[in-house]
Amino acid sequence: MTTVTNPVRFGVLGCADVAWRRTLPAFAESATATVTAVASRDKDKARRFADRFECETVLGYDALLDRSDIEAVYIPLPTGLHHEWCAKALRAGKHVLAEKPLATTHQQAAELAGLARETGLCLMENRMFVQHTQHDAVRKLVANGELGELRVFNSTMAFPPLSAQDVRYRPDLGGGALLDAGFYPLHAAMLFLAEPLEVLGANLRRDPVSGVDVRGSVLLRAGDGVTAHLTFGFEHSYRSHYELWGSRGRLTLERAFTPPPDFQPVIRVERQDGTEQITLPPSHQYRDTIDAFTTAVRDGVPLDAHLETAVRGAALMDAVRTVNQPLE
Incomplete structure (x- = not known):
């Protein structure tokens, strides 16, 4: 496996609490990744993140995806927005590390896995606990x-x-x-x-x-x-x-x-x-997840097995909803 010598340049879509508390501090500790810019629809939120993590601010998610200096994006947006923005990022030629779960339904997860295979880009669900x-x-x-x-x-x-x-x-x-x-x-x-x-x-x-x-x-x-x-x-x-x-x-x-x-x-x-x-x-599962993702990006290793698990997980959640007997 190739040793990553040049950090993958990331853009961040959104200013979620998990990014502030967990993931971006792990990015700062990783030698394999660097956060180039953070995008938000709120200029003040983006500035708060940029000041702490020493990166640029971008107003709007589409504007970040248009940047040629961004190789990959980290998406900590609410789960209901994952399908839309993962798909847009992949179509914009960006590798994607998305917060878990990858999507809200099996159909959406399968569509994203198919798009990653079609584009030849790395798509990873931030299932960080398995890295521990x-x-x-x-x-x-x-x-x-x-x-x-x-x-x-x-x-x-x-x-x-x-x-x-x-x-x-x-x-x-x-x-x-x-x-x-x-x-x-x-x-x-x-x-x-x-x-x-x-x-x-x-x-x-x-x-x-x-x-x-x-x-x-x-x-x-x-x-x-x-x-x-x-x-x-x-x-x-x-x-x-x-x-x-x-x-x-x-x-x-x-x-x-x-x-x-x-x-x-x-x-x-x-x-x-x-x-x-x-x-x-x-064991630093947050940093290790980032390093596993960036190594796959630099080595050009498809994440088919990882995505298969993400799709099966989404199918299992669909099955839970189907079988559910509601608690009053």
Whole structure:
């Protein structure tokens, strides 16, 4: 694999909170990428970002896509705008790193994957948690038979209510807990369980004011019969975890999806004869995602497998909506 010697020049479409708190600080720490300009429809928002991250400002997203000095774009816009602006960016000849999920529906995700193949450009869903080395450690333990035969998978991603003005309460912008918090346990199930995954049951509770789903649970069955129970939402005390329960032991990982770069993960394995705790070194999943994307751009490596997972994830979310028995 080629070592990236010249940083990929990025433009940023939008001034989202996740870009301010997480992703652009990771860009600043990466040697493989540089943020050239940030675009917003609000001049003051763009200036705030430009001052902190030492880049130029552009008024309007189309104007940024017209720039010849931008090779790739990072899109932290609300989920409901991903399909439109990912497609425009690809057609403008830009590689695209988009916040998760890639799109609101399977059809939209499949269209974007097809457009990336057609244009020969890199398109990546910012599924940053899979870059963390803790999940490789878990997979090795499972593969080595430390848990015996897998029986059950459980996972949760939930946190307290958001500000009433948060875009995740906007149905017209792709809001809701399933697309946001639910993304993590669904993709964790895809990471560890055998395909195909079938949705046996689902419950989504909709907020009567905003109209978006604010919490939910899903029951899955994997291709080998393993079952999974997933929980997510905006109405809980914080938890981010998964658990693999087998015939010989049970493995639990807390802070599974959004650990800070300096956090040392602890894998807890419980067996009949005792409990083992395995402390792992920190891993910078935000920066590592950027570096994986820029390496693919510079090496000209298609991201077909990554996009196939994104499309399957979108199909799974569609299935959850179809099976959903609403919570009142």
